[in-house]
Amino acid sequence: MSRSPWLRLASVLSATAAILLLTASTPPKSSVTTNALRATVEKLGGQPCKDSDLTCLKIKVPIDHFSNEPKGEIEIEFAIHFANQQSKGLLIYLVGGPGSSGLQVAEDSLADHDHRLGDEMDVVFLDQRGTGTNTLIDCPAAIARYDMADLDPDKPDTAIAQAKGFVADCTGEMKHAELLPYVDTEQAIRDLEAFRQAIGAPKVWLYGESYGTQFAQQYAVAFPGAIAGVILDGVLDTALGSEAYAVADSKAVEGIFTRILRSCDGRSDCHADMGRASAAAYDELASRLAKAPIQVDFPLPNGDRIPRELNSGMLEGTAFSSLYTPSDRRDFLRVLAAAARGNLIPLMRLTYYDLAVDPETLDGVGYGSFYSGAYYAISCLDYTEEGDSPEAAARSILARAKTLRAQFPRFIQLYFSDRLPCAFWPARAKTARGPSFTGGDYPTVILNSDADPATPISNGYAVFDRVKHGYMITMQGGPHVIMGRGLGCPDKIVLALLLDGETPVAHEQICDTSLVRSYTPLTLTGPADAKDGFAVARAIETEVEQFPEIPWDIGSDPISVGCDRGGMIEARKTKDGAEFRFKDCQLWPGLRITGTGSAHRQGDSSDDITLVVEIEGSHHGRLNYHHDWITEATTIAGDYDGAEIATPRPPLP
Known part of the structure; x- marks a missing residue:
């Protein structure tokens, strides 16, 4: 069950802004014009991207930016959208993950945002090392098996064997395993700086979403003179290590899930379908699965029904995946209601979908533009698990999980499932992450939802309280990553700053939206x-x-x-x-x-x-x-x- 902030951004939300009063200084602008940037990119060899209106440019960079002895070079690919009008600046768009391809989501990401962004700014996406065609690291078959596993901290030997088996299978399945020591974020931010230098070293705006907020913070710390402004959407607090982050995230997820279950109880149609309090329905199913997996006769398209197992890990993984957006939350409540009435097939369907598993073969099919192999490769370097030995590190994680079970009764695997493989990961971090981001003489905008399961609101406030010239916009009840949903708050506030130099009217503002989309009742129940x-x-x-x-x-x-x-x-x-x-x-x-x-x-x-x-x-x-x-x-x-x-x-x- 991956804790990766993988985004499914299909839902359309409604929100209203609460307006407060305060002013600040006008932000700086990038000096790059569209014509000048276009000419520079073309001179460097930029070509039309495949099946895209964007322009792609490959930059050769050292495999290891920190080595005194050359180890060779790799190519990092960038996609540039040139402003449709005179450019007001250059925005570096840093996608989530880690492990997402910026190039594959570039056009969809631009389409999600207000047209003014693409009209008035040059926007750059990149395939971070580990995700691009030339450096792709992935293992969909191994991750599917691991994500469907039932990991129990009370059975440490079994859990450790599962983690070791996943690492061996994943690294054996992936191409470019030789790059594993060199895909951490500290290497990646230097790839971006090589690009910026190649195009003339303009000042840039950074927009990071989810893991992209970590990338943005580390880049801004390493290259403060490059920054015109920073927008962090769904914020990771880089001051936290893996243990502190896991505790904060597990705590947030338990609270968010409780809110979602209670929301069902307050809706007559959802409550009627559930037949009882929704928490009771979930906990009864979880209790059954804790004793033993449940056999489900799953239907295949050819008319056959094949026995399948539903286990605790699958339930927890699907429940966690449901927390990302209001529509995901609604969909989970519906399959939980069906399960409460004895039909587990809709829950199984959603589980296979969320875990990127072919429901006919149980083969891992991957997530399209997101690569779980790269997720672990980057995360395990950025957050290396420490111990006298890999075995000792893993046992320490599991021992701590046992002590936290009472605090995180529904999501205990969330606390440790991603960390166990990192204890046995074959590559170890060579360089420490830089100091925590504290902003600069430029604006920093923090965007977060108080119902964010991947980057808890506590992370956002921690970063906001540290930075200079900071602005915080909190969406109550919102999804993971809140900009680009077609809402005035935060979109119009951020674009007014980015494009018009209008500073937000307050250092802290709130938006409000529905925690759960309108429930879709079960059909023909009698x-x-x-x-x-x-x-x-x-x-x-x-x-x-x-x-x-x-x-x-x-x-x-x-x-x-x-x-x-x-x-x-x-x-x-x-x-x-x-x-x-x-x-x-x-x-x-x-x-x-x-x-x-x-x-x-x-x-x-x-x-x-x-x-x-x-x-x-x-x-x-x-x-x-x-x-x-x-x-x-x-x-x-x-x-x-x-x-x-x-x-x-x-x-x-």
């Missing part, structure tokens, strides 16, 4: 519900949206998914959305669905879903259903249980 053909059609639409295996942006290959109680759904990409084919799909007991569906998700007036399906089993019918997502209007035609069905009319008073 036999009587299936008597209504219109309710069945709406329920099919709802359940199709709940399959984590079926994204709205389907790739070129079709996706086949086994339905909970038999049959399958096949999804294919179309020019303007997706089409679905139902083959004896049983989403509920006694109902078989056969037919087709089509969905459009273009953000215009054509956004809708249409279902043309036949129902067999305990009920029979033919349903032609259409839901327009723009107008929110719904229509239906066909027949059900021998009677014509039409769009229902509300009862007359």
Whole structure:
């Protein structure tokens, strides 16, 4: 169960800003203009990035910046977006992880932010060493096995064997293992400085998200003269070692999860689905799993059902992954409610999705633009676990975990699961991290949510209390990383500073948003519900949206998914959305669905879903259903249980 701040930023939130009063000095601007930067990059060999409108540039850097004896060179690749207008400065965009590819997420990241950012600033992304094509370090198969393991501090010998096995498997699986001693952040910040020097050494703005905030702080400490301003979004406190961070994070996660469970109790639909207090539902399931894994007959697309195990580690990993955004939190509550009613399959689906595991084969499929091998390679150098020996370090971590179990009863693995591999990691840090970041004669903006599970709000306040010329914006109830969500707070406040030189009106401000997105109730929970053909059609639409295996942006290959109680759904990409084919799909007991569906998700007036399906089993019918997502209007035609069905009319008073 990785504690890595891997981001899933699909949800759209709502927020309001609380405005206070104070002023500060106008920030400095970078002296680089777009035309000058473009000419410099082209002179250095910049070329159009593959499948992108950005310009890519490779810079050769030493493998080891700290060695007096040359060990060779590697290439680090940068992607540059040139401002659409006259540039107001140069922003270095540092993505999360560690282990994320900046180049792969560059265009999506720019699209997430207000258009003014790309219009008025040059923006640079990089593939940090360990993530780029030439230096990629990853081990998806090994990480999948480790993330699904049940690690128990009361069984230290077993836990240590699991950690050792993961390290051996991971390093054996990865390419470029020879780079493992040289991928720490202190090396990486010098790669960025080599780029800055190559383009003329302008002053730069740094925007770091999640782990990127650590990168930004270490860079600003090492090269203070390079900085025009710093924006830290989802903040890691670089003053903390691995032990202190693990304790702070575990404490925060326990509190956030309790808030989320309580939010379900305060919603009539969620509470009704759960059938009891949500904490009781979770703890009862966790208690069962603590005694032994639960066998689940998991459905495959070919119609077979195969026995699978759900264990404590998988539950804890999925629960933790659910904390990142309000929509993730809602989705977890729904699968927990299904589990409380005896259906563990939705929980298993979400677990496989969150852990990047193929539900058919249990093979690790990786996270696309995030590489778990690089995550461990970088983290284990930045936060080397100390001890008289690797074995001693690991046993010390597990002994401490036993003493903390009462404080962290639901997330004890979170405290130690990432640290154990670092005790046995083959590369050790050669250089210590620099001193803690304290800001400078430039503005530093701290952005954090008080419901952030990966970079706790306590980290943000600790950094804010240290820095000069600091500004803190806290989103109450928000996700991990709060900028680029389309919200006035913090986006307009930060962009006014970045682009217009308008300092925030206060050194501390707060935003407010929903902790959990609107709950989606379980469908057809009783036999009587299936008597209504219109309710069945709406329920099919709802359940199709709940399959984590079926994204709205389907790739070129079709996706086949086994339905909970038999049959399958096949999804294919179309020019303007997706089409679905139902083959004896049983989403509920006694109902078989056969037919087709089509969905459009273009953000215009054509956004809708249409279902043309036949129902067999305990009920029979033919349903032609259409839901327009723009107008929110719904229509239906066909027949059900021998009677014509039409769009229902509300009862007359």
